Structure formats: structure tokens, C-alpha cells
Amino acid sequence: MKNPSFATRWNVDEIEENYLRWLKAPSEMEPEWQYFFEGFHLGYGENGVVVSETQAPAMDAGHSSIEKHARLYGAIYAFRDIGHTQASFDPLEPEVEENPRLSLKRLGFEPSDLSEIHFTGNYLGGVRMSIGEILDRLKRTYCENVGVEYLHIQATEKRRWIQSRIEPTDNRPAFSHDEKVRILRKILQAEEFENFLHTRYVGQKRFSLEGGESLITALDSIFQKCPDEGVEEIVMGMAHRGRLNVLANVMGKSHEFIFREFSENFVPDGAHGSGDVKYHLGYESVRTTSNGQQVVIHLSPNPSHLEAVNGVVEGKARARQRLRGDSERKRVLPILVHGDAAMAGQGVVAEVFNFSKLPGYRTGGTVHVVVNNQIGFTTSPTDARSSLYCTDVAKAIEAPIFHVNGNDPLSVAMVAEIALAYRQKFGEDVVIDVNC
Template sequence: MKKPVSGNRAKWPGFHGPNQGYVEELYEMFLQDPDSVDADIREYFEQNSELETSFSNESNQVISTGKTAGSPAKIAAVLRYADYIRSYGHLSANIYPLQFGSKDPQLEDYEKWGLAEADLTDMPVELICPNAPSSIKNGKEAFQFLKKVYSDTIAYEFEHVNEMAEKEWLRQKVESGELIPKVENERKTRLYERLTEVENFEKYLHRTFVGQKRFSIEGLDSMVPLLDEVISGAVNNGVETINIGMAHRGRLNILAHVLGKPYEMIFAEFQHAPNKELVPSEGSIGINFGWTGDVKYHLGLDRKIKSDNTANARLTLANNPSHLEFAGAVLRALRALRRMTGMNRVTRNMTQ
């Protein structure tokens, strides 16, 4: 049977989140006793009597789906609970491997909102999460889904966005479930192996070159598989040149695992030599030739890569002439590239 076209939010234009729940409570008080609310609020409800008709029509539509929404007080509590998850769910995100901290009681315990399990189950999914996947069958499952969306290993926070059209677009994207990754076991294995390479590289540098200045990628290891994914998608969609700019932190790891710079070349640079052949002999404290300090953290690299359909692309990590500024290195490369290839090909170039 036909489901409601819009959720309960359309009933009170201009009110959203907790404010909407508050208006719901005032309206219920007004229906029971008009004198129980302030005169200006009473006048507002009296002048907008069509809201009651809208509520009745919407309730009939909800009932036509086979679900009974319950009393206005229960509906208001459910809406406040759902909005609380959207607003504060990220604070309970599952991002601490050692399980520090505790879950927010108001997020986990629906009884604190004056609700019973039956109240959640009986609520229409469309009232709680209008964009939920079709696999969500009742209100209780809708709340479980919202908690997964806003409090899992990836969480979202955008209730502070003032532009309603933007917020609704974000909510539709997030709550539709399309952003929840579906990763096969084989791909999980590849990701694990990739992260192991990234971590072991940093451990080796730390253990082998003790005391040397090291701008590690630790804490941001996932940037490497993230770049793998972005670059692969770009090349397979016809991008011909990719320009990357970044500061020191994690640069060596990106050079090694994304740009393909050989380990031995990087290790030689830790010996203050530009290549393996010029590394000082064992026990020597002299330098045959080359550079000192953090020069290796300023260097970039070019690499040619192929897409799944064997199309060639050029990947460039720009040299970083400054400790603090790296955007200019990318912008100059893109400007030069646009001049060389023509403006009509700019859509095939990408910067990161």
C-alpha cells in the first residue's frame, strides 16, 4: 500500500530537531486544554488549524502502511530520540580499539525517552528514517540502523549545517545506506596486507635510523589505501594526470607505496647519500657525496600507471620547497599542464 510521501517534519514548517518535538508537545497540550499554553502560542495554533487536518491525513497515510504510529506524545518522543542520535551519535563512534570511554546512556537506552520496545517496533520506518533501505521493516530496526550510521567505525556529524537543502541532501546520502561499504573478504585481506606494509616500513625506519628526524605516517596509515582507491578510480574513469601536494608528514611512505620509490633509495637518503652506491662504508662517519638534514622530505616523484583497460596516466607527487606551504607546488604544475595540453583537456587532470 502507498506509504506517506513525507515524514512528520513537513507538518511544522520552520521547526526541526528538538524544536519540532517541543512544538509537538505544545500542540498536544493545546488539544487537551487550549488555556494550558501561552496566548501567542494558542493564537498560532488557532490560526493554523489546517495543521490538525494535515496531522490527521498523515496519520491515516501511516496507518495505511499497516503500522500504528501511537499517541502524539510517543511520536514526539520518537522524533526527539531520532534527532538526538543524528546530533550526538558521533560522540559514541566506535573508533577506540581499546574500548576507552562508555556509551552515551541516552543513545543506548530508549527507556530514558519514555519509550518501550513495543513503541519503537510499532512506529513506521518512514517516521524515523524516511530514507532507510527497504530491508528495514519496523521502527526498532530503523533505530538500530540510525545508530549504526551515526555511531559505528565511520560516523557523521552535520546537524550544525544551517542550509536545510544541504542538510537534507547529506541526510539522504547517509541514511540511505549507500555509503556503508560492502567489502569482500579478499579485498579485506589486500587492505590488511597493504596496511601491514605501511606500518612495517615505519617500524623499520624507527628501529634502523635511531634518533634521525622522522615524519612518520603513524596515526594516518589509512591514507595509503585511500590514495590507492582515489587514484585507481580516477585513472579508470579517464583521468590522464594526477598531481599530489603534501607536507612532510607521511611523505616517505607515500613515495614508497603510492609512487613506487624503491626502499633502497629511501634508506640511502637516510645515510645522507642520494643513492645506494654512495652510502658511506660501514663504520665510517664521513659522507662521500650528497645531502644532509631533511632534504628527502622535500623530494617528489613521477610515476606512470595503467588503468584496468591499459590506458596510461601520469602520477606526480610535487617537490615541496617549503616546510609549511605545499599548495603552490601543485597549482604551478596544474597551471603549466593546462597551458601545455590546452584548456579543453583540463577535466582529465586532477589535483589532491
């Protein structure tokens, strides 16, 4: 801390962090920080006037209030940073244990402190609120069906933007009646499609979306919002899991033709082969949103190597941007749908992330949707990777990550809309981890 003009709103996170360290161990801080906080306390408590013995109790009370205020800032930062570790976005976990680092005692508060009113700083735009209400709202925002990882992003503007989208609403969806009906209809269509295939074509090779039907909700929500965000065209890539459901309920491919490919009498063209070939085929369509606006959607064909199509999608999206004269890369949107094991285990995923910001390859950001059924490579997550989440690879490029409970389609739709808006605002990748 060489420049005394650093004390601005832009550096509030660093100041808060160092202030908490100074309260615990002043002697371990750099001399510049020690002088700064000692001067702060002197100015706040004494106001440049010698304190008499009768004023000492008031001084102690003032110092106590300052310390609680600092702890409150630390609590806000803690929930933003690790609130996702006790969020309920995993539908297979009946009960989520509290992270000890987010307990009331660890945050430095007593139950008697919860009624005290404090200034919230950069939380909710700076208002006065009781400590108890602040902690309750932080838990609703960061520890329920949506967990958000974004403090690994260095740019303050991006962090503030995400906070402005999730904190005022407590990270809860607020859809109209018609929007809720549309989301419900998509879930029902996805479930009925899988149920029909399961009962009508028993024993045939299938890569079902059962349990992960909210993928259709995520893709449909992005598609519905594309015209409002200036997107005219989507280039999408995905592996086998749920591909037929996407073709039917997102791309609009004829159910009759899809079912005919399951028929024992179906003889495909020689160039197309047989067996699970229907899970390799691409498709293109022009779809109309509920508001009557059209969006072109391309689903790229892919080989059996699950994530091999990723680079192809990025190249195709960049080509479509060039054909449309889309120099800002806002009108053509690439979407990649991953499996949880492939996201963590296949090198092409990291390679595509690594190329995402290079001038010669960038496409203005990709929306990554992970269908996380927690059984990739036929093993549990604890035996499949070393990282906490399969999406941790995305932190290398500072992409925000939204973990969402797949059994809560309204939250999935909300997160999908936020992800699209982030991509359009900043032109960078964003990840949606749909747990099912």
C-alpha cells in the same frame, strides 16, 4: 512562515523541528505555526467531524501515535546531527560513553514502544519499520567506526546525497574479496616499510607513519577509483609525517633510492642539502590501477613550514586543469594531507579553505586527509585547541567531515571512495579525519 505552500518534502526537516517545539510549548511558537499544527491535528484526528464521547479514546490513541511519530522524526534527526559524538572512531578510547541526548528516555520512548511500526519519512526512502529497528540501524550508521558531520551543510541536495550513500548500507564497507586483498596488501607494505627503516637505520631522524598506515589505504583507494570518476591526474601536498611511505607505496618511488638517502655515505647534491631533505623532495609518476588504467600523480616539494605547500598545490592543480582544458575541474584532483595540530593551528589551512569557492581560485574541490595521531605540538588535543575536533575549521565552507577509525582500514577505504565521489559530484571540498 508566511507562505502556506512551504509544506513540501524539501522543508520536512524544518517542519519536523518546529512540530517538536510546538508539542512541548505551543504558546511559544509564532501564530502562523500554531494555526498550522492545530489544523493538522484537527484534520488528522477529527477529519472535520464532531467527535462523540465514544470516539474520544480513539482520539487519544491517535494523538499518542502522532506524538510518537514526531519523536521518531526527532530521533532520526538527532542521530544524523550528533551521532558522531558517541561513535567509536577513536582507537585510543577503549569505551565510548553514550551521549545522554541520544538515550531512549531523552528521545521520548519507552522500551514498550520499540515494537511499534512507523513510517520513516525521509530515512531510507520512506518505509515502514519498527522503532527499535530504526534506532538500531541509526546507531550502526552514525555511532560505530565512522562518524559523519554534514548537517551544517545548507543545501538539501548534498545532505540527501550523503544520506543515500551511508544509510542504506548502515555505513559499513562492502568490498569484494579482491578489493579486500588489495587493501590488506597496502597495509602490510606500509607497516613493513616503517619496520625496516626502524630496524635498519636506528637513531636517524625519521617522521614515521607508524600507527597511521591507513593513510596509504585512503590514498590508494582514491587513486584506484580516479578513472571511474573521470580523474586523470592528482596533485598532492603533504608535510613530513609519512612522506617516505607515500613516496614508496603510493607514488612508486624506488625503495633502493629512498634507502640510499639514509646511508651515511650518501652525499646529496649541493642544491638539495642534507639532513631531513628527503622529507622535502617532490616526485612525479604515472601509476597504473588494478584495472589497468593510468593516473598521473604529482607530489609537490615542501619546506619545513608544514602547511606552506597547501596554496602551491591548489595553484598547481588549477594550472594543470587549464593545460588539460578542464573547464569543469573534474579531471585534475588536488589532495592535501594534514596533521591534526596543523589542521587546527596553522592559518594557511583556513586561508585555503576560504579561497576554495572563489571563481578566481577554485579548483573544483580538494580532498583533505588528516593523519590525526592526537599528539600534534607534543600535547594532547584538550590542550591544543578549543574546538571539539581539529577539522571544525572546515565547517566554515560547509565541507562534509568523515571521522574514521584508523584501525579499520576497510572503513577508511570506504570513506575515501565516498569523499572522492562527493568531490566529483558537487565540486567542493571534503574532509577525511583518520584517527590513529
